[in-house]
Amino acid sequence: MTTCQFNFDEVKLPGYGEGILLYGTATLESDCEDDSYFYVSSIQIGNRVLTRPSRINSAHVVDDFFFTEIANQIESDKTAVGRDAADAWTDAVAGNVEPVPVLRRRAGMPLGSVPEISPTHSYAMEAAE
Numbered sequence: 102m103t104t105c106q107f108n109f110d111e112v113k114l115p116g117y118g119e120g121i122l123l124y125g126t127a128t129l130e131s132d133c134e135d136d137s138y139f140y141v142s143s144i145q146i147g148n149r150v151l152t153r154p155s156r157i158n159s160a161h162v163v164d165d166f167f168f169t170e171i172a173n174q175i176e177s178d179k180t181a182v183g184r185d186a187a188d189a190w191t192d193a194v195a196g197n198v199e200p201v202p203v204l205r206r207r208a209g210m211p212l213g214s215v216p217e218i219s220p221t222h223s224y225a226m227e228a229a230e
Contacts, residue, residue, distance in 0.1 A: 102131045103139075105193035107175070107186050114170050123167075127175050129190055136194045139186075141172040 105128075112123045125146035132138035144151045146167070153172075154165035177183040 102134075103136045103190075103194050104128060104130050104142075105189060107189045109171075109175065109182050109186070112171055112174055112182050115174075123171060125171075127171070127186070129175075129186065129193070139176075139190045141168075141175050144168055144171055 107127045107129050108125075109127060110122075110124045113119065114121050114123070123146060125144055127141045127145075128143045129139040130142045132140045142153060144167075149164075151164050151168040151171075154161075154168060159165050174180045174182050175186045178187055
């Protein structure tokens with residue numbers, strides 16, 4: 102089962118003119134066993150995470166509206182953002198996506214002091230002793 106993050110920008114809400122442009126990240130997940138189709142499982146806009154609306158009851162009508170409108174565009178191959186998402190999905194399934202670095206250099210935290218990834222083997226020998 103494949104999952105990938107898709108960054109979208111300038112998504113317009115149909116029927117609301119040019120005044121609303123949305124930017125964010127959508128989580129695409131596999132819709133079937135062979136990964137040939139995907140669906141949007143969540144959308145992050147700024148600090149807010151929108152999830153797929155419940156069919157039974159929802160207390161967040163505005164969030165549900167935004168999620169549905171954005172997801173419809175991302176999941177459609179008739180929109181520009183949908184074609185971009187399909188390309189990103191194809192790359193993710195094929196393994197052509199660059200891996201996200203788990204450990205990255207930060208000020209005050211040299212990676213050389215971590216035994217598993219140090220450039221020399223002296224740290225690994227000291228950790229084993």
